[in-house]
Amino acid sequence: MALPLWALALLGLVGTSAGLRPRKLEFFRSETELNHLVVDESSGVVYLGAVNALYQLSAELQLEQQVATGPALDNKKCTPPIEASQCHEAMLTDNVNQLLLLDPPRKRLVECGSLFKGICALRALSNISTCLFYEDGSGEKSFVASNDESVATVGLVSATGPGGERVLFVGKGNGPHDNGIIVSTRLLDRAEGREAFEAYTDHATYKAGYLSTNTQQFVAAFEDGLYVFFVFNQQDKHPPRNRTLLARMCKQDPFYYSYLEMDLQCLDPSDVQAPAFGTCLAASVAVPGAGRVLYTVFSKDGRGGGGPRAGLCLFPLDEVHAKMEANRNACYTGTRDAGRDTFYKPFHGDIQCGGHGQVRASSFPCGSEHLPYPLGSRDGLTAMAVLQRGGLNLTAVTVTAENGHTVAFLGTSDGRVLKVRPRDGAGQFLEGWSVCETPALTCLPCAHSSQDPYCGWCVVEGRCTRRAECPRASESGHWLWSRDESCVAITGAQPQNMSRRLTVSPLPALSEEDELLCLFGESPPHSARVEGDAVICNSPSNIPSTPPGQDHVAVNVQLLFRHGNIFLTSHLYPFYDCREAMSLVENLPCISCASNRWTCQWELRYHECREASPNPEDGIVRAHMEDNCPQFLNPSPLVIPMNHETDGGCGVLAWGQGLTNANRPGDPSRGHDGWWPVSGSCSDPSSCKTDVRASGKLQVTLYNCSFGRSDCSLCLAADPTYQCVWCSGQGRCVYKALCSNATSECPPPVITRIQPETGPLGGGIRVTIHGSNLGVRAGDVKRVTVADRNCTFEPERYSVSTRVEPKQGPQAGGTTLTISGTHLDTGSEEDVRVTLSDVPCKVWVTQFGAQLQCVTGPQVSLGELHLEIYYGGSLVPSPGVTFTYRENPVLRAFEPLRSFVRSGPRIHDPLLVTVIPLQGTNLNKAMTLHEAEAFVGAERCIMKTLTETDLYCEPPEVQPPPKRRQKRDTTNNLPEFIVKFGSREWVLGRVEYDTRVSDVPLSLILPLVIVPMVAVIAVSVYCYWRKSQQAEREYEKIKSQLEGLEESVRDRCKKEFTDLMIEMEDQTNDVHEAGIPVLDYKTYTDRVFFLPSKDGDKDVMITGKLDIPESRRPVVEQALYQFSNLLNSKSFLINFIHTLENQREFSARAKVYFASLLTVALHGKLEYYTDIMRTLFLELMEQYVVAKNPKLMLRRSETVVERMLSNWMSICLYQYLKDSAGEPLYKLFKAIKHQVEKGPVDAVQKKAKYTLNDTGLLGDDVEYAPLTVSVIVQDEGVDAVPVKVLNCDTISQVKEKIIDQVYRTQPCSRWPKADSVVLEWRPGSTAQILSDLDLTSQREGRWKRINTLMHYNVRDGATLLLSKVGVSQQPEDSQQDLPGERHALLEEENRVWHLVRPTDEVDEGKSKRGSVKEKERTKAITEIYLTRLLSVKGTLQQFVDNFFQSVLAPGKAVPPAVKYFFDFLDEQAEKHDIRDEDTVHIWKTNSLPLRFWVNILKNPHFIFDVHVHEVVDASLSVIAQTFMDACTRTEHKLSRDSPSNKLLYAKEISTYKKMVEDYYKGIRQMVQVSDQDMNTHLAEISRAHTDSLNTLVALHQLYQYTQKYYDEIINALEDDPAAQKMQLAFRLQQIAAALENKVTDL
DSSP states (O other): OOHHHHHHHHHHHHHHHSOSOOOOOOOOOOSSOEEEEEEOTTTOOEEEEETTEEEEEOTTOOEEEEEEOOOEEEOTTSOSSOOTTTOTTOEEEOOOEEEEEEEGGGTEEEEEESSGGGOEEEEESSOTTSEEEEOSOSGGGGOOSOSOTTSOEEEEEEESSTTOOEEEEEEEOOOTTSOOEEEEEEESSOBTTBOTTSBSSTTSEEEOOTTOOOEEEEEEEEEETTEEEEEEEEEEETTEEEEEEEEEEETTOTTOTTOEEEEEEEEOTTOTTSOOOOEEEEEEEOOTTSOOEEEEEEEEOSTTTTOOEEEEEEEEHHHHHHHHHHHHHHHHHSOHHHHTTTEEBTTTBOOOOOOSTTOOGGGOTTOOTTSOOSEEEEEEEEEEOSEEEESSOEEEEEEEEETTEEEEEEEETTSOEEEEEEETTEEEEESOSSSSOSOOOSHIIIIIISOOTTOEEETTTTEEEOGGGOTTTTSTTSEEOSTTSOOOEEEEEESSSSOOEEEEETOOOOOTTOOEEEEETTSOOEEOEEETTEEEOOOOSOOOOOOTTOSEEEEEEEEEETGGGEEEEEEEEEEEOHHHHTTSSTTOHHHHHHTSSSSEEEETTTTEEEEOOSSOOTTEEOTTOGGGSOBOSSOBOSEEETTOOOOHHHHOBOOOSSOOOOOOTTOOOOOSTTOOOOOOOOSOGGGGGSOOOOBOOOOOEEEOTTTTOOSHHHHHTSOGGGOEEEETTTTEEEEGGGOSSEESSOOOOEEEEEEOSOOOTTOOOOOEEEEEOOOSSGGGOOOOEETTEEOOOOGGGOOSSOEEESSEEETTOOOEEEEEOSSTTSSOGGGEEEEETTEEEEEOGGGOSSEEEEEOOOOSSOEEEEEEEEETTEEEOOTTOEEEEEOOOOOOOOSOSOOOSTTOSEEOOOOOSSSEEEEEESTTSSOOTTTOEEEETTEEOEEEEEOSSEEEEEOOSSOOOOSSOOSSOOTTOOOEEEEEETTEEEEEEEOOOOOOOOOOOSOOSSOTTHHHHHHHHHHHHHHHHHHHHHHHHHHHHHHHHHHHHHHHHHHHHHHHHHHHHHHHHHHHHHHHHHOOOBOOHHHHHHHHHHTTSTTGGGOHHHHOOOOOOTTTHHHHHHHHHHHHHHHTOHHHHHHHHHHHHTOTTOOHHHHHHHHHHHHHHTGGGHHHHHHHHHHHHHHHHHHHHHTTOGGGTTSSOOSHHHHHHHHHHHHHTHHHIIIIIHHHHHHHHHHHHHHHHTSOEETTTTEESSOSOGGGBOOSOOOOOEEEEEEEETTTTOOOEEEEEETTOBHHHHHHHHHHHHTTTSOGGGSOOGGGEEEEEOSSSSOEEEOSSOTTSOEETTEEEOOBTTTTTOOTTOEEEEEETTTSOOOTTOOOOOHHHHHHHHHTTTOEESSSOOGGGOOHHHHHHOOHHHHHHHHHHHHHTTHHHHHHHHHHHHHHHHHHHHHHOTTSOOOHHHHHHHHHHHHHHHHTTOOOHHHHHHHHHHHTIIIIIHHHHHOGGGTBSOOOOHHHHHHHHHHHHHHHHHTOOOOOOOOTTSOHHHHHTHHHHHHHHHHHHHHHHHHHTSOOOOHHHHHHHHHHHHHHHGGGSOHHHHHHHHHHHHHHTHHHHHHHHHHOHHHHHTTHHHHHHHHHHHHHTOOOOO
16 A cells, blocks of 8 residues: 555554644655554554565654565465475565554564565564564465455454453455465464464364355454454455455354354445445544444445545444344344345355254354354445545545544545544544644634644634643633634624724633733734623724725734733724715715714715714714615606707706705706706795705616618617607608608618529519518518519518528537628628627628628527627617527438449459459459449350459350441451449450361362371361360369359358357257256266266166165175275275286276276265375376376276276366356257258268268258148147258158157156157048158168158148057058068168168169269269358357357366366476476376366267267267367378368367467466365265265175175285285175175184
């Protein structure tokens, strides 16, 4: 963890222990990253754990001691002590401090690092250089912390009880190279032969289950009373989620019976519906005195939007204990079913709750052996975050108590520290990050604003301190820190303007020695007198002058303690001047005077503002009664025309309050200083000479009628308030008082423009007329004609204003508007501004004139907006001119998506042959085969193939005429070769057809003797030439056919795969409905161990029948149990096996069978079986190593131990098969079966059209058609079931498909056999029983063809009846063959055929006529069908890949047996100094993939309840061979002569080989499986399945070998000293006597 975290921890820990004296902020800088920090509360010494170092600092953070802990030579895979000769991968590695804890009672420090598997050391607290204990050679038992820096380790040092041993409780995650221990209790002192840091007891550890997919990240550890707690995050993978868990266990519980964990959830109160905070990053418990509450910091990533968030949640420990006890009671006393979803077994899996009667948890506070443990509950505690932060993560928390108040310090992801005081269910931020060391100059920010219990205002010292640092903090009012204790303040003063008596609250308790001083501004201080809560100060001798623009001057008065001149409080006191108060508000002296906060009054007669008198006279407006001031109320008029003067008496008429005196009416005189005279009445003539001044402001509108109204229409349309008229004499718009000849009728209209200017004769278009004087309103327009034809007037579109086009545009803006009007070019373009709802429309400077053009800007909302035009800041009226914003256009798609670049594809010179080839580039980039065209002259050249670089077309057989005839050149008038792509044509040359019949001239000047010779030679040359031309044309045609064949294979693969996926979807639904038919453990082991035996499914181990007379059964069983005990003697069993293997008659088959019997007999003690196998393996390996042929080991099952290994793998991987690899294997099997049955399958030759095996490929094209028949199962009451069959299927094949479909939800072992059912077809009123062979079967000589649905003419949609044999009554006229007939058929050497006659059984007549060439041609034609292998392979590829990945993917959970045995092989290779990687690779391959997986892959019926047809088995064999090839490192060079099966997967083999290599590498890097872990796993298998096996039968069969080689075994036992000591020969003789019922000669 970085430095800011530990600065945070220092605050919490130092603040509680390191003295309360004030000190300056110290710091310490480490050269490497700091990891952990602890503080000794008694001494204040600070201990730091850093990368490669430990530091011991004083309380002032001065370095006292330093110890280097790294780097050192290490590797995470190696076990300490590290020696370079043993650990070749070792390198200098940093040591990250993982754990740093104090043990104050023993005065020692516990420190653990990441080096050497996380071992720990004990050091002295007084001097960390003194190492008290360190041991790196104790092995795995001393590995405490994680050696992975990214995996957290937490710990706690405590005692197991009062006076008990000091132990270390540790919690850590399981890193990739850790020992798997999650929680453990470690000794700190040597006890009972155990060293420090070893487990407290053998049971005081919890390890993660080997197959567990959950990972833990520990956060904190703490204790509370009898218990120790761990807080950690767990990443579950099924289902994937993160959980925060709180675990508890008793400190004095050495067996972990009390371990209990439950979930903690922290919710965000700002969004209750949102998921809870995901991960706990830190946790801390308040120290005693602050309340036992767990403070947790949670985070939430920002993947859901909104960025990261963090929250602080509180969990009271009382509630934690109560919830945990409730969970324990629910598990102990509840039902098993009720607790199944709530409770689980931590680190392992399920747990069995319930069934414990009325046992109460309180009776067993630390659990018990008979109660469920360890216990996990998903029913935990949930809390609302008391504080949330967005945009960052809270990464650390520590909690302290100060003055009875809890304070939490939080570290943030950006390196800051927050101080929080949880209060009333919410978190309150406190200022500052250190303990009262941020300077605070006044009381308010110190005590009130921060609400920090650490910081308060010390009144007597005048500074911010902790309570303990304030000398008189216990006295009333001397240490202030909360809002309940207000800062000292002056709350009142009398008199107001001459302040002397000051009220102070709260006044701190003052002693006789305390004396206060008063200080006014710059005046010298003087003594103050205290009376109760009042302080009496003398007035200052001089007062500063009033500043300009103010009516008062503020003087600061301070109260000080005389001793040290310590500031107590201060206040600003005003000294005011009424003469200045009247001028504060312009033109409102009375209101300004009477409305201020002072005691000033307004004298109407003298127009003055004076100090208020106690007895005011008349004519006074008293203080704070400004409503009585004279003022304007209703001035009129408010609208005044320009260039028109009014009389003074009539200009503005105002009525107001307080107007008792006024000028005479009509008096033109004006007031001064900006006041208007007011008209009114006067009753007293003498008072009419006095000005009465009214306070108030007038706001009037000045306007000009001619602006913007250039014609009569615009003038008369103006607002009537303006009283504008059209003055005909002046020819302009003026105020009515300025015109003597106003007119209400406008001059004749003038049309300046019409739009549009043209139109159709039929009319029907809208015409817009522009001009001036076109009326004032729509009613003024009486009639409109165009070309003497009436034009319908649209009144709603009439406007006397400017005009804008277009009327609408997109919301994003960018529309160019054209604004029409009159005099739009007034001024310059800089003076014009156009807006739409305050959004500018940018005017084009180049388009400024009679029309304006502007570009709209983006708008926030849609809708119709008014357009506004400003000239020089003045708004031009434009009523009704609007523009509508519409939704932005959205581009969905465009076509075509591609075309030619410029001139299109580049075509090179063509080669003119019979099949015309064309070479070029990019030919199929923008055209398909069907779109491209080629012509030879006027006729089409048929397109055959089109690729990126080649085009082939077949020309007409007869030379066509040219498309463009050459008039002049008639000799070369040949047809052109034209290629057409789209609209472009390319003429590439001319095509000449060969029309010559003979090149031999008929007459020459040669001797007649030479003529015949020349003719013969010419004919020969000509024939050769024609043959070569024909061969070349044939080659081109075949090449074209092959390319088409390749295309068809690709299309077929795609189609077949699509069909298969649809069908497999149905199969998957069936799987989900009925489940994968995995065999039970007994059936599985019986088939794997004994089905390949000579008796097959009749083997006694499968039937389980022990052939013993009932009278002897008790004696025999007792003897067999004794024989079982004898087999459990390692000395006997080793001698037994060696003796048998030394016998020449003991064959390889017998060894296999013996090993399988031994596996069943010892199944109850698989740990012992594994030990025997390991011992025999070491002997076998020694033999091969001595013989220097180690690679040959495990190649075959030639020894008992090799078969024991096969059985051991089969046992250990059964659950893995069932849970993981079984489903992809079953789907692969079903996919192959479905693909095979989709095409014809020859029932006699066992060959199919669709297969992966070339030897099982049906070599002929068989005509067939798919049918869907409805099948009714008699006496089962089910509806008709549709079944897909082929018309070429035999009746038995049809029966199998029907049974497969009808009984698909049942295990295959419960299906009826095909020969036990009868299939009946009723095409009409009659019924016909269908069978493979009957009297109607087709005969050809000695051959008879098996009947098919086509033979019976069964058509699509037919209804068939399936019934048991004997149920259906055969009709009398049926042509079913008789038993004698069928017997006769079978006697004819089974000469029957189904789809294809065997090639070696053709009729003699035909075979004699056949030639070698015809046979070769037949073979070639047969090999063409090999493309079907590619089709099937491509269809099944995904299923093959899925199976390989499930078996070989390193990300999957590897069974522990595989890891255990592979490590054993690696150890032995290292022991025998075998450095050849190929050897170890061969061992691993022979022990797992070839010994187990290939066997299961070739025999799916070993694990599934299915029937494997021979044709399906042939395809599985190909995949199994591919799997074998992938596991070998030998590179197989492929050639044209290589088998088709090898060539089929040649491309994928390299990928599969890489998967195998990565699989082996991944297993090697996994955590080692110890002997203890493996034995535990084997014991679980024994316990779960041994009872189901035929153990007694196996023992009886084993004894048969003892009986057969009795003497040899007795001799071997008597020669062995160890066997003699245990009297093994004597015991065997006793068993033999009991089993064989004979008297021995003992």
